[in-house]
Amino acid sequence: MAFGHGLRDRWPLDPAIVYLNHGTVGAAPHDVLRVQQTLRDRMARQPSQFLLRDVTHALSGLSGGSAVGTATNEPTLVRAAARQVASFVGAASDDVVFVDNATSGVNTVLRAVPLASGDEILTTDQSYGAVMNAMRFVAARRGATVNFVEAPYPRFDADELVERIDRAIGPRTRLLVVDHVTSSTALVLPVAAIAERCRARGVTVLVDGAHAPGAIPLDVPSLGVDYYTGNLHKWTQAPQTAAFLWAAPLRQDGLHPLVISWELGRGFTSEFDMVGTRDLTPWLAAPAGLRFLADLGFADVCRWNHDLAWQAGQLLAARWGTRLEVPESSVGTMIAVPAPSRFAGDAATASRLRDALLFTHGIEVHVYAALGHVWIRVSAQVYNERTDVERLADAVLAL
Ligand SMILES: Cc1ncc(COP(=O)(O)O)c(C=O)c1O
Structure with a gap:
């Protein structure tokens, strides 16, 4: 399979734009959107059948007792989709539920973890602002x-991060929240090694894997964490909005949807599969994103x-005369590079540069200010190639 611009028309992305921003909110390919539309057509044709029987077997609570919706032993469409997502991340299907996005997954866990006055949540300064x-x-x-x-950071050292986290754990640390792939700085963090230290100290671990599924190979249970949430609408090609939440079996009791x-x-799984009337087609179309990746060859x-x-x-x-100080082993599918030093390191400059790149040069890319x-x-x-990066290099120099 030839990757690069030859694949661009597999996405509905505007061909006039050099899109170097796949990570920010994702972008679903035509194949996946077609599957989603077929599901929406099915929902439109018989909404009750679709939403209350096929998709969720809901109504067990509505009927006040035994599940009237469970007319069949077939898994619901939501469960069948969750099964495929679970298999993609190496998990048992009953340990995986859908949520709208990683932010929701994190909030769900934060609501469940017992915290008393004086307890501590530990995290890193790389965590996502939201x-x-x-x-x-x-x-x-x-x-x-x-x-x-x-x-x-910016001279990133994964082992040193593990040591710093270990040293920061105190007697009241109850929960560690850590990114698998950081947002703006795009670092792949050593979550398994961090979790090992936390386990030894009795600290619960929640991984914010917003950027990990579909970007790096992922076997969630082997990480040794308690909770893991990851977006499907970024790198696994699902439509917005789809994400999953995995919880270790011992952590599922007391974990409820928002x-x-x-x-x-x-x-x-029953609680998360039925959270009121809503459009479930992004979740149901998530396996189409996985098939799309499999057809291209995920590796x-x-x-x-x-x-x-x-x-x-x-x-x-x-080209810009700046320094890249991250090791290749901490790089996934994104990389953050300092712009030439003549750009002042403030948010207004970053915002102007992002707009100028888009409106003057037709390049969509994430630009931000940090560390001066x-x-x-x-x-x-896969729809990008080196010439896109060369255009970005030239455009920044021209501004
Ligand atoms: C590390 C991290 N966490 C959470 C999020 C939020 O993702 P969403 O808006 O899909 O919830 C992002 C988004 O880029 C992220 O990078």
């Missing part, structure tokens, strides 16, 4: 605190995206 907000919100309500471990509905008390996709991201880092840093610099994070996807 997730930091969720941690602060939950901690404030319980009289708990959120503490941040500073990651060794929206409490009819299935309360009827078991982990080849990972290799192409990784190699292109790494090469982009080298090329951009060389403007940074540009490139996402590499």
Whole structure:
């Protein structure tokens, strides 16, 4: 399979735009959107049949007792889809449920983890801003605190991060929240090694894997964590919005969806599978995204995206005279590179640069300010190739 621009028309993306931003909100291919539309057509034709029988076998609570919806022993469409997602991440199907997005997955777990006054949530300074907000919100309500471990960055060292987290764990640390792939800085973090230290200290671990599924090979149970949430609408090609939440079997009791509905008390998967009337087609179409990846060859996709991201880092840093200090082993499918130093390192400059790249040069890419610099994070996807990165390099120099 030839990757690069030859694949671009497999996505509905605007051909006039150089899209180097796949990671930010994802982009679903035509094949997947067609599957989703077929599901929507089916829903439109017989909404009750689709939503209350085929999709969820809901109504067990509505009927006040035994499940009237369970007219068949066939798995519901939601369960069948969850099974395929579970298999993709190496998990048992009953340990995986759908949520709308990684933010929801994190919030779900934060609501469930017992925290008393004086307890601590530990995380890193690389956590996603919205997730930091969720941690602060939950901690404030319980009289708990959120503490941040500073990651060794921009000269990133994965082993040093493990040591810093280990040293930061205190007697009141109850929960560690850690990214699998950080957002703006795009670092693949050593979550298994971090979890090992946490287990030894009795600290529960939640992994925010927003960017991991479909970007790097993933076997969730082998990480030794308690909870893992990951987006399907970013790198596994599902339509927005689809994500999953995995919980170790011992953690499922007491873990409820953010929206409490009819299935309360009827078991982990039943509760999450039926959260009121809603469009479930993004979840149901998620397996089509997995098939799309399988047809391209998942290992080849990972290799192409990784190699292109790494090469982009080298090329951009060389062209812009800046330094890339992350090791290749901590790079997945995205890379963050400092822009030339003549750009002031503030948010307004970053925002102007992002707009100028899009509106003057037709390039969509993530631009942000941190550590006194403007940074540009490139996402590499199979529809991109080196010439896209060269256009970005030239455009920044021209501005
Ligand atoms: C590390 C991390 N966590 C959470 C999110 C939020 O993802 P979503 O908006 O799909 O919930 C992102 C988004 O990029 C992210 O990078």
